[in-house]
Amino acid sequence: MPLIQDIERFLSSWKDACKETFTNHAIAELFKVDIGGRVKTFVHTKHPDFIVKASVGAGNWANVPWISMLNPRITTSTKDGVYPVYLFKADGSGFYLSLNQGTTNPKDKYGKFVSEKRSEVIVQHIRNEIPELIDWENVDYVQLNASTSLGKSYEKPNIAAKFYAFDNLPEEEELFNDLTELLYYYNRVEALSIFDSIDTKLSEVNDSNQLGFNTNNVDEPDNIGLSANFTHDIFIYKPFLLLAGISGTGKTRFVRKQAEATGSLADTYCLSSVRPDWHEPSDLLGYISRLNGTPQFVVTDVLFFIVKAWREIFSAKVKFEVSKNGQLEVIGDNKDLGLIRPYWLCLDEMNLAPVEQYFADYLSILETRSWSWRGGSFSYSSDPLLKSSTISQLGEDSTLREDLGLQGSTYDMAWEMFEQYGIGIPFNLIVAGTVNMDETTHGFSRKVIDRAISFDFGAFFPNSFDEFFSPTIQNKALSYPLQAQVSQLDLESTCDRNGEKSIVFLKAINESLESTPFELAYRALNELLLAVVCAQPQDDKSLIAVWDDFMMCKVLPRIEGDSDKLTTAGGEEILIKLKAVLQSQFASILNRSDRDLIQRPDLYREKIITDSNSEKTLNIPCRSISKLEWMQQRLVSATFTSFWP
Template sequence: MTLLSELSSIFRHKQKSYKMVLILSMLEEYRNSQQQLLSFGQVAERFLSYYRMNEDTGNKVDIPPGGSAARWSTFSLTQTKSLLNTPLNALSAILDFNNDQQTITFKESIWNQLNEQELAELKQYAEQELEQYNLQLRTVFSLRQALEDTFNTYTSAKNEPFANHALGTLFRQAIPEYFRSQPFINENYKVQGSIGQGNWATIPWIAVLDRRITETTQHGEYVVYLFSEDMSSVYLTLNQGVTVPLRERGRRDGHHYLMQKVQEMRELLPLNGMQKDDNILLTTSGLGRDYQVSTVAYIRYDKDHLPEEDQLLADLENVMNNYKLYVDQVVGQTAEGDEELVEEIERPIPTDTLTVLERIQQIKAYIEQEGFHYPGALIENLYLSFKTKPFVILAGVSGTGKTKLVKLFAEAIGATSENDQFTLIPVRPDWSDPSDLLGYKDLSGVFRPGRLAEVLVEASTAENRHKPYFVCLDEMNLARVEHYFSDLLSIIETQKWQEERIVTSPLIHAKALNPEDRSIYGGLALPDNVYLVGTVNMDETTHPFSKKVLDRANTIEFNYINLMQYPGYEEPSEGTAVVPASNGFLRADYLQLVDAYPNYLELIQRTTEKLVTINEILEDIHSHVGFRIRDAVCFYMVYNQRFELLSENEAFDWQLLQKILPRVQGSSSSVKRALLGLMQVAVGKPLNMGALMDDASELTRKWGSRQSTEVAPYPQSARKIAFMIRRLEEDGFTSFWLS
């Protein structure tokens, strides 16, 4: 095969069949239209038609993304277009997709080398890979073979790219689906596997959790397969989550708690056919050591002595029967009415039933279904911004859909104004202190709550803690933000972990209230399920932001408007179902950099090195960043890598645009020099600084348009910097906010 090198490995890693079907759909559309620039809508129709046709004829193909539709026959074209964002990102090196014009094509460099023979070979290549993939779906699954494959390939795989690796598919999809098909694993159980989050795990695992007592492997009891670090053995264990006990109690007391629970469960359960000693050996340190302490009982399988499939399943059923006996007694549902175990267990916060990527696809499909369209990757960026810090600023000219975006994003995950999980608060120009938001005591001493205080009270109740609440401060800078929002800004920085929740210092102190109000509002803080969004316009009627505000928020700018964008039309369908999200989808997982550092060391170091370079540029104009921004940028990058949403350069481009550039303003030559220094970072190559300090018009011409064909590591930031430089040269003053 003489296929181009750029095309010969595009299907090497595949978690789904989407990439292959997309390429075949493009080739079919090209044959039909004989045009290199293809209609994205037509390609999407062909893509959807492939799955519907195979589904109708009973052929085994991938099912629709989790939670979006039961069958391809009810999966809409709008959902399909949203779904295609995933393979489009994966194939971005060879494809050009214009979101505004809704066209798709191969990159010009690829078309220049393609001929009829190459196109035929590409079609043959895609069909062969697709057939092989679908054959694997039809092949009878073997747990024994899956364990063998892990033993034989995991160590070497750790030297290969993590994203889209076949082992990820095995652990996250194939094994869990096989377990769910077993008669002793019913709808009460959640099955999940992991080889790591963005980086390879030392100890890969597959867990079965009873939703009645836990939805997360961070705490509670569950069944889990744990592989030893050296891949010599795997343990089928009845185990406990270690993350929450160790975080709440510290390592020493946490280990004591786990070992005490081990003894209680060993005395309670029969555990026939299982080892009830402390001889499980996974690794010598770290999380593996914690797993060893938390193990109640286990069955060990050595690499060279794996039993047959029937025995493996019989062992799993035995462990599951013990687990079921324990859970039934905990929740008081044993057939014999055994209620001796009266231990109280706190109900865990539910976790999301969709993956992050599936959830974001569902959000996009919902927004498009409602007739709105936002630039590519904006939803991913908004999600990562929320995940990093619960305060986001949406800036831009009036009428670009800032407020609507927040409302639609919230609605797509089940937070609406009707169920009080979405609240719009218009900001008034005369707001001058926090009482306008939080409330005040009247002359009689009675506390009069502000609208925000009412939302915080509702979000803090036990029955609502797992639900996300959105508060949109509309036209936030009509008043001085630092005056009425200062308490919130300070409180955000007091976040800490307490009993598996993120808590802050109180916004309203109990001692300041009378006894009647104290029970409701006393000690009211910012719950970890409340997300604050400010929409802002920058004109003569509004106020600028201080660095205190900018440090604590991601600033997402809306200034590009395509008036030629029209609503799409589709035949009526059932539409995208709203699948409510739990707060775990948005809530931060890290509060301090040390929480993420061990698992994402290389990414954090790369990101910090970039920020050090940027700080050297910004120091001359006293706009350099501190640890708060360093940590926030690193968290954003970690979440992005963990959930595989954007490329690393795309993610850092958003952060350069949102966390760094808003800090730069002024009229001096030092500001221009700093902007040119940042431009060098954005374009990834040295510039003639001396000549550009005199006249940068050539540079701003190159980068002054969204239609620019220039290539750079951080193109969005480069365009914004070019705009800021042009403003400085023309007006003698520049700012991120000038429009």
Template sequence: MALPIALTNIFKHKQKSYKMVLVLCLLDELKKGNPSVTLDTLKQKFLTYYQNREAQGLVVDPPPSKLSKQWREITLAQIHHIIQTPIQALSQILINDRDHKEYGFRPEILEELRTPQIQELSEYTTQELEKYFDQLNPSVPLRDYLDTILSTYLETKLQPFKENDLGKLVRQTIPIDLSKLPFFPDEWKAQGSVGQGNWADVPWIAIMDKRITTTTQQGVYVVYLFSQDMSAVYLTLAQGVAEPLKQGKRVGYEYLRRKVQEIRSIIALDGFQKDENIQLTAKGIGEDYQVSTVAYTKYEAGNLPSNQQLLTDLHSMLEYYQEYVEYSLADDTTTTSESSISSSKKEPLLVNDSDVRETIDTIKTYIRQRGFHYPDHLIENFYLSMKTKPFVILAGISGTGKTKLVKLFAEALGATSENRQFRLIPVRPDWSDPSDLIGYKDLTGTFRPGPLTEVLVEASNPDNEDNVYFICLDEMNLARVEHYFSDILSLMETQERKDDRIVTNPLISTNQLGEDDRVFYEGLFIPSNVVLIGTVNMDETTHPFSKKVLDRGNTIEFNYIQLDNFPDAEEIYESDSERGVPASFLSSEYITLQEAYKDYSNLIKESTEKLIKINLVLENIHAHIGFRVRDAICFYMVYNERFHLMTKDEAFDFQLLQKILPRIQGSNLSVKRTLMELLKITLGDPRLQVDELMGDAALLYELDLQKEYPNAPYKQSSRKLLYMLRRLEEDGFTSFWVS
């Protein structure tokens, strides 16, 4: 005989065993002819059930960890609070007296419960209990796994990333074991991550229902999140933040918070925290997780609950997750809510500061696996140089991989020739004016766009403003840069903010355009999602750079080559050409120093004080810098500190090498003195006797920097200064450039 529907549905969402045990206690009294039972009796029977099962060594839900680890230590007073949860959960089938001292089944339920039905319901409850306890599979050592990550991750981060045992544990072993749990449906998938190419600050292990999401970048899923300092791990019901935040932080946060409230209104989430107090990192993605988390429970490192409790909590969270999934599939809520983001007013997509490091590590992995190896921090330096000013010069001898670096860097971010976000423009020796790049008005009065203009038109399209565009001017100094590129350089200095965007003055004057051309080219400017990179070979066939060019960009030298570098044998990562990264990853954020000064005043003052000392030296040969160079160096230092890419000394060393030393050239004694005075600064050795070395500086050439100056603050610049000094003495002339 079938049970009433109200009774067959009471265990649909178990969460814990409490509801089923409470029903068994009531049925036991009903078999004795007692339609109701006092609360004290109910509490005693409830506690006795767990204590007996625990004493027999059987699997059982542990008591709440804040009370005790064992049921035998639980008192009736404590049971009073525990039992209230199942009583409330069963309120549709239970009734109590006015004083809440007696409980029983509702009259309409009792009418359908005769002796056969009581026995059937009792057997059904017992079966459901055993099925539930079977699912608390102690063969998955979840506690050991979490403890291993919490206790060893910080130390392991100091080790090589590739083929690390801890990485395999998180990415392979744990997801495989979780998928073997009895309560893990075929529609779900488990996935773990410790970063891509380099260690992540916040490793995670996620469980997703493939019917609503297959990526942690969007949708709702269950995920273990580890705090950056490894002090705790959180079991959370969370949302992916990457896709929502592509619409801007304000719009993204509004969506995430709205979704949190929606989910909390759908499912009860009893037993879990429902606030924004999850603490993962000091800033950045930690704040994103706070906003996106629907519910969570926190486990402190060194005080993890039992393996059984962890599995019980996971089962409960997954039960709630499954309830949400069923609701979403029935109502198509996910699709509706997700699409509501797109209907919002479009804002520039933002990149969290905390994500920059991981993105750069991914770029480095992509480049390395294609057989190209560059010196330490060169990729970070290349990124910071583009971020500081969207004009970078890559200089060096032929065949060092300058053009390839630009192409691979762009590919790693999803910018390719195929999607027209990467454009290689070979410079011709006969270029003598900007028309070769920008375009010209022909004899018929029609404007013929140059290759640069074609890219700018596409990049300026509002639909493309969040895509980054790379323009590589190959062999840039085969022609005189000042002749064909001067208009572009001047235009870069006209940047201003307009309607929340950084724009420049128009690229093409109106008198260059015919009537039909104006719809395409009038008002065209250099948008902030475009980066210009020039590659140059410094030899006798090329033209030198003027200070006007050097002041307006970073010059990165390529002269250190290691021929025995080969492609990695590990799996090759493909570029994410469909998603890419938002243009804000590379776009400059500051136009004036005042914009950065509020948050980074100490760093800006410190960097400026160093530049003042250097400028006093440079004044002797009229090579001192102005405000433009000072601001650019300060911006570089600010971005480096924001993204935690290098030490301050390493970053400032790159700026000396790229913004200061290229200005120095000549053949007189003043140049020699300047080089040695700068060497005192870069070595950090005020005792260096410049006057004594002016006659013969040969002792300096024999310096072993690593041995004699292991703590020199600016080693790269010191090495370059020694080269320039030696060249001056041997050739009678020196410059920054190798030729």
């Protein structure tokens, strides 16, 4: 029977076969013997030393069947190296011929963070060295509809691929012509010698803030850990979010869904409803009670959750050291971070009470977080929220250890550290406050706004009634920051090397705010550059998307007042002046037919993929220009305006 007919029979029977016993199943034999055997015979006519393997499972059905072709001078295992492979979609809707990579061994050796970035570097380098692959492939990425982590692991490492749909299978001659061409490109990979160079650098680089490689020259170190995807899509540059919007838009649910993305909502999510009578930090973090004569610490749900996040860090087997200045530091490797999930604390209706009062301690300690990277290792420290001197007041009979969930020998070291150095902010904790602005709530000072990432929820995550039952857009999962300060080296892997473009942009913004209470300082510059590092823009359009969102999250939330406050001494209106600056800075991607319409990628949402030819990137108009127009209209109609909806 012709090969294409065997493939058609396999694809049409695959889903039903998976419901039946695997052992000696006819469809498994069809795949391994008939289809795999034909591919092996063809490959050996051209490359008799190649290792050809076909797998449809081992004891149980595989989620994604595959047929690999290995050049033994590159790799002898599908767990490492580069090789061509046929990947059959889990739903039987078609299959790919892909130049792909093995990820199991690199993940075991380097950890998830580094291995994913290593894979990205290999993809970029091979595509740069063999540009014909770009014209050869007929898809932008591999989408296998897999339901297992192993099945999904074949998608991101793809270097180039062609897709063959079940309802439009090619003639056998075309199939083998494509394979012949890919095998030719594959043989050129052998001469690149990229793997030894990369792995040597992974062992040798010691001086960068984070380990990595420049995709234009694998001999130059750049940034690796921060741009890796982890199990999330984007890192945030500040672990404190304000989600503002009208009631019912899904702000609290958004935080809950982010926690669900960690795989364990019960572990990584805490909802704390803010009470109007909260007026001091003890309402949030607990206090010492002496009602019974013996001092006892009253533990709040928030403090318990903070320690719970610390327990996650302890479980990753990181080390603790005392710095020269006597501060406790967490010491670990990139691979350790792959085991440490983000913990989401949702402060619901955060501004029902004055935030500057009950949240004062947290806001101050937030700015003491410090990260240091050397090679693949990191150190992290934070001043304590609950000081050791407070713990020492409780005496040996205190139940605090038990109340914090630290009982048992497993947490002996953790408790000893807390007793000596206090309890700081764990680096995997993200605090998200939901905010409604009405007559029952309090406003925010610039102290709060400057320490947060503020989201106009309706602008960043708008409700769409038309997509209530069949959504086409999904939110990206967020993860905790891995830096508090940026260095020039961190920006090397972006299109804004050294941060020069972003500095020019921020200078232009600051000139329009000169001599007003809204001027920006070093903190703003540091966080803008951190935002660039987190987003890893590779072109000007993506960089402008970072700037646009930074205006929305960090600059515009600080601006409020009446006509007098929002007019400069020279009579210029600040909002109109800012809009003009943005139109000038964003001119390179302005739509010629509408100077206010800027199509830029959405950094926080993406399209839901429905087929292999779909594009995940969601392009949207400029957010900040639209927001400025809304604020200006509000100023005209109400003689007062602010960012908050």
